Amino acid sequence: MLLPSVPSRARIGQQPILALSLLCAQAVLLPILLVGCEREPRLPVLTDVTEFTQNPYRDQEKAALEGRRLFLNNCSICHGHEGRGDGPSRSTLIAEPANLTVDPVASYADGRMFLVIRLGKMVDGRLTMPPVEKMADDQIWKTIAYVRTLRTTPAGQLPLTK
Numbered sequence: 001m002l003l004p005s006v007p008s009r010a011r012i013g014q015q016p017i018l019a020l021s022l023l024c025a026q027a028v029l030l031p032i033l034l035v036g037c038e039r040e041p042r043l044p045v046l047t048d049v050t051e052f053t054q055n056p057y058r059d060q061e062k063a064a065l066e067g068r069r070l071f072l073n074n075c076s077i078c079h080g081h082e083g084r085g086d087g088p089s090r091s092t093l094i095a096e097p098a099n100l101t102v103d104p105v106a107s108y109a110d111g112r113m114f115l116v117i118r119l120g121k122m123v124d125g126r127l128t129m130p131p132v133e134k135m136a137d138d139q140i141w142k143t144i145a146y147v148r149t150l151r152t153t154p155a156g157q158l159p160l161t162k
């Protein structure tokens with residue numbers, strides 16, 4: 001006949017130690033996991049982005065630090081180093097590059113700016129700003145965080161000069 005195995009005294013003694021070490025592992029791993037999440041937020045897919053979507057990077061300052069280089073590499077050729085619409089390529093375009101530092105563009109919601117960069121801008125059937133195709137979604141959101149730092153008029157207020 002098989003006897004049910006009875007836990008020995010020694011094994012019972014190990015259980016609290018096991019529980020304690022699991023608790024310690026959690027205390028170490030959880031913050032690492034949380035910090036990891038903050039570093040790379042879940043980005044909305046393109047079809048979910050509306051003009052009211054907020055920048056998924058909560059730490060805007062940090063995102064803008066990375067966004068600066070991306071802006072200089074991908075936008076300044078048309079929009080100028082400070083986003084005033086005076087980049088070296090402006091004369092070759094069918095429309096003046098927008099000044100990103102003043103309204104109305106300075107007040108655009110993050111999502112609206114994202115869609116312009118991802119899809120380009122069409123006016124009367126002509127693509128006035130081509131989509132910036134080589135940028136990944138996270139790079140676009142970081143660039144937008146940087147564009148925010150360039151604005152000279154507060155969001156939601158009318159510019160003093162046009």
Ligand code: HEC
Nearest residue numbers: 074075078093095096097098113116117121123128129132
């Ligand atoms: C090839 C030149 C070019 C590049 C590169 C470019 N833009 Fe533009 N952008 C334009 C032009 C031209 C317009 C004005 C379009 C119009 O008024 O119809 C514009 C308009 C905009 C607008 C305003 C759109 C609107 O709805 O009024 C935003 C915002 C913008 N650009 C952001 C960016 C950002 C950020 C980048 C870099 C990721 C970028 N652009 C790259 C040429 C460019």
